[in-house]
Amino acid sequence: MDPVATTGLMLQSHTGAAYLFDPGALCLELLPTGGPGPYRRYEILHAPGDLADWAARSRLSPTPALDVAEADVTDARALRDALLRVVLAHTRGEPLPPDDLATLNTAAARPALAPAITPTGERGWAGRPSGAQLLATVARDAVELLTGPFAHRVRTCAADDCLLVYVDTSRPGRRRWCSMEHCGNRSKVRALRARRSEEG
Numbered sequence: 001m002d003p004v005a006t007t008g009l010m011l012q013s014h015t016g017a018a019y020l021f022d023p024g025a026l027c028l029e030l031l032p033t034g035g036p037g038p039y040r041r042y043e044i045l046h047a048p049g050d051l052a053d054w055a056a057r058s059r060l061s062p063t064p065a066l067d068v069a070e071a072d073v074t075d076a077r078a079l080r081d082a083l084l085r086v087v088l089a090h091t092r093g094e095p096l097p098p099d100d101l102a103t104l105n106t107a108a109a110r111p112a113l114a115p116a117i118t119p120t121g122e123r124g125w126a127g128r129p130s131g132a133q134l135l136a137t138v139a140r141d142a143v144e145l146l147t148g149p150f151a152h153r154v155r156t157c158a159a160d161d162c163l164l165v166y167v168d169t170s171r172p173g174r175r176r177w178c179s180m181e182h183c184g185n186r187s188k189v190r191a192l193r194a195r196r197s198e199e200g
Helices: 037-042 048-057 070-092 098-108 131-147 180-199
Strands: 009-012 018-021 115-117 123-125 154-156 165-167
Touching: 048 070, 048 131, 070 098, 070 131, 070 154, 070 165, 098 131
Parallel strands: none
Antiparallel strands: 009 018, 115 123, 154 165
């Protein structure tokens, strides 16, 4: 699950309030971009620029100057949808869907982004990074996550109406919410109202 920089995505709730969501892994940062079925209404990957914009918001550092083709956008959506189904099956202890595993493993087998040292001694990327390399990097991150030491900590948010998935990288391993400032806060408010109602 690398390379990693300052982490977290700025998302918007249904009320329009912005909040920080850190899913804990690059591959899980791709999931909020849309998905199959009920997730389709969140779709934001429509054109090459959308995938490049997502990469700029992700934990990849520095942001790669990508050459993204239309086919890469289609492949990104297919990888994301497959990854979502694999991750959800994983969190439920269900058999991992074979077709989706094949999509994930095929993407992971392709050449990924290669880190390089720039002439000024800073971190960069070798060559002219492509959208296909970006997706290979995401797929490899998913393989590392789902077969690594934090595989048992991949979870869905405890809120009934939240669809976000994260990996709990906290030391105690007790994270329940996608974001304390969003679902965690909503839970606290509901609990407080319930207590006041009981006391009243």
